[in-house]
Amino acid sequence: MRILFVTSTRIGDAVLSTGLLDHLLRAHPGARITVACGPVAEGVFARMPGRERTIVVAKRPWSLHWPVLWGQVATTFWDLVVDLRGSALGWMVPARRRAVMRGGRRPGHRLGHIAEVLRLDPPPRPVAWFAPEDSAAVDALLPTGPILALGPTANWHRKVWPADRFAALARALTAPDGPLAGARPVLLGGPGAEERAMAAPLIAALPDAVDLVGKLALPEAAALLSRAGLFVGNDSGLMHLSAAAGAPTLGLFGPTPADEYGPVGRAARAVVAPDGQMTGVSVEAALAAARDLLPMQVAA
Structure with missing residues (x-):
């Protein structure tokens, strides 16, 4: 199973998204996961099991980082695309299933907003990956x-x-x-x-x-x-x-x-x-x- 996981440019939000990733790893043993995140958040996922690739998304003027990312992932057919950025990207790559987070501010903890993407309740707690x-x-x-x-x-x-x-x-x-x-x-x-x-x-x-x-x-x-x-x-x-x-x-x-x-x-x-x-x-x-x-x- 191949999963594309698009997450935050910020460390805090990236850490909060690790609970969702941990859930996916447990639900789909052996899954190969590509993580797309911002440069400062890259280290959050450096020791993640099942990580096939990290794509670092550096912001560009006029949001040109999105077409660049699309060019890197659009040639793969994904079993699941999880887009926590709520971008159009989640709808523009070939995928069997999509879970795209809706944008805008709303009540409740950010962890709950992230978990809603996969309809998980209670939200899975974040994890921290590190090696010996x-x-x-x-x-x-x-x-x-x-x-x-x-x-x-x-x-x-x-x-x-x-x-x-x-x-x-x-x-x-x-x-x-x-x-x-x-x-x-x-x-x-x-x-x-x-x-x-x-x-x-x-x-x-x-x-x-x-x-x-x-x-x-x-x-x-x-x-x-x-x-x-x-x-x-x-x-x-x-x-x-x-x-x-x-x-x-x-x-x-x-x-x-x-x-x-x-x-x-x-x-x-x-x-x-x-x-x-x-x-x-x-x-x-x-x-x-x-x-x-x-x-x-x-x-x-």
């Missing part, structure tokens, strides 16, 4: 003992929690009487100067933290997060990857809707600013949510 070599790579970078993973960056500056609050929360969590007593903070973020600049104040505030901002590929980040005692981060692709990897995940939300993009995993929770501003999330509220979240690991 990814685990080995991060093990060489980490200290022994528990770790507190922190994601101080985002794709929009208004989604970034102040560095002094991240630092205060990290100290409270890892204090001798904290829920992660003795854990070592590990700072994570994407590549590039902008992400580095966002993380710089927290790097300075936590000199004993392990600084891995911009230093890991996505499968390596997933491997690291799978062994984290807790992840705390802004609404970002890294937050979704953490929840998919199975880490207890605390997402911090201000101007973006947690009811649509909150983290989904075995132990995941959002802290939402009452005023829609990241400064509205207090250290006390985040600490209380973290204390409530950590016992969920046992029951999840």
Whole structure:
């Protein structure tokens, strides 16, 4: 069986789509899947079983990336085309069956919108794929003992929690009487100067933290997060990857809707600013949510 799976240009939405892919892999053992995604999301699928090919769709002026993608897939007869971009492409390639996501904003979590494409209820939870070599790579970078993973960056500056609050929360969590007593903070973020600049104040505030901002590929980040005692981060692709990897995940939300993009995993929770501003999330509220979240690991 050959499946074409067209998914997001963004890491967060791409991670949320992995639950649908995991469902397809279980429902169709041996299926050969071609994934079409944006450049920054490519690593989400790098270790996916059953992946025959990844087509990186780089945006072009006047939406010319769509004809380019059509030229790469139109000569294959697909058993199933899943198009989460809601584009015309899903209707313009030869296929036995098509599942095209409808566009537009609507109530409910994005995960549910994705699952509706194949009429799945409840929605399958996202997964994070990584290999033994990814685990080995991060093990060489980490200290022994528990770790507190922190994601101080985002794709929009208004989604970034102040560095002094991240630092205060990290100290409270890892204090001798904290829920992660003795854990070592590990700072994570994407590549590039902008992400580095966002993380710089927290790097300075936590000199004993392990600084891995911009230093890991996505499968390596997933491997690291799978062994984290807790992840705390802004609404970002890294937050979704953490929840998919199975880490207890605390997402911090201000101007973006947690009811649509909150983290989904075995132990995941959002802290939402009452005023829609990241400064509205207090250290006390985040600490209380973290204390409530950590016992969920046992029951999840």
